[in-house]
Amino acid sequence: MIRINLLGQNRPKATKQTVPLEATMQIIFLAVALGLAAIVLSVTYFQQKRELDQTNARIAALRAEKQSLQQVKQDVDRFESQKAILEQRINVIETLQKNRTGGQELLETVANTVVRVDALWLTSLERKGDNLDIAGEAGSINAVANFITQLRRSGYFDKIEIKEAKEDDVVKSVQTYNFTMTAAISQSSNPEAQPQAKPAAATPPPQPAAKGRS
Numbered sequence: 001m002i003r004i005n006l007l008g009q010n011r012p013k014a015t016k017q018t019v020p021l022e023a024t025m026q027i028i029f030l031a032v033a034l035g036l037a038a039i040v041l042s043v044t045y046f047q048q049k050r051e052l053d054q055t056n057a058r059i060a061a062l063r064a065e066k067q068s069l070q071q072v073k074q075d076v077d078r079f080e081s082q083k084a085i086l087e088q089r090i091n092v093i094e095t096l097q098k099n100r101t102g103g104q105e106l107l108e109t110v111a112n113t114v115v116r117v118d119a120l121w122l123t124s125l126e127r128k129g130d131n132l133d134i135a136g137e138a139g140s141i142n143a144v145a146n147f148i149t150q151l152r153r154s155g156y157f158d159k160i161e162i163k164e165a166k167e168d169d170v171v172k173s174v175q176t177y178n179f180t181m182t183a184a185i186s187q188s189s190n191p192e193a194q195p196q197a198k199p200a201a202a203t204p205p206p207q208p209a210a211k212g213r214s
Helices: 022-115 141-153
Strands: 120-128 130-138 157-169 177-185
Touching: 022 120, 022 130, 022 141, 120 141, 130 141, 130 157, 141 157, 141 177
Parallel strands: none
Antiparallel strands: 120 130, 130 177, 157 177
């Protein structure tokens, strides 16, 4: 393409403008600062993201542990309930065993006491709580008194009281006396653990009632 200068003058050449050095340095510093900021933000982001992931993992582990502990707690509660039931059953069995053993010791003590007394035998033995109603026959009043003494020496009984002792006519050729008495079972009802009491003076036997013989 041919250009024609209609003005007849030479076209002035464009002059290049120079950029000040300070402005160039500012641009460079700004770019460097932006780059450093981007690097710092990137590093901070990845650090925070890593910590967040670790925290989420820890929360998940704690939730799993909580669920496991809840199951353990349920198992412990169930075992405690079973334990309470078993302890209650054991207590009942021990109580029954204790009562059975106590009754056996009671009978053995009474039997051993009767054996130590001559010419005496029991016809009735009834327990009412901690009291024992005793009825029997004896060849003499002294035998009844000796029986009372032996009961006291056993350490198994206290508050021994004779209600009645009288001569009977069951066998006219033999002199016998029937008697009834009560004896309270001692609170520490273990004769073997009781020290032997010193012989106590026998309770004066009651005077026998007059014979009803003709």
